Amino acid sequence: MKMKRAGGVMAAALAAILLPIVVASPASADQGDCQLYLYDRGYNVGPKVESACKTGANTRNVGRFIQCYWGLTAIGxxxxxxxxACQSA
Incomplete structure (x- = not known):
């Protein structure tokens, strides 16, 4: 009887440890990653960079990468x- 109880306790403990890992959403990049990428390379992050990175992070926008890219290259x-940077977004 003690073995069944111990097994149940171990199973519950294991489930409590693994559940948050299994349920966690996959990591995804966002406009902040895009901005940080550029900041780390010495660029000033202002409204135009923010706008381009926001476009790049918009998952509903089919052409988001190219629009982000064009927006950033247009400002130098x-x-x-x-x-x-756009790949990071």
Whole structure:
């Protein structure tokens, strides 16, 4: 009888530990990641960068990457940095 009870307690404890891991949503990037990417590379993050990164993070926008990219390169962000930032968004 004690073995069944111990097994039940262990199962409940294991479930309590694993449930938050299993239920957690997958990590996703956002406009803050895009802005941080550029900030870390020495760019000033102002309203135009914020706008482009917000566009890049909008999952409902089919052309979001290219719009983000164009928005950033139009304000002088290097092409490679714009691509990396928009990929982060």
């Amino acid at each position: 962000v290097k092409e490679a940095d714009a691509a990396g």
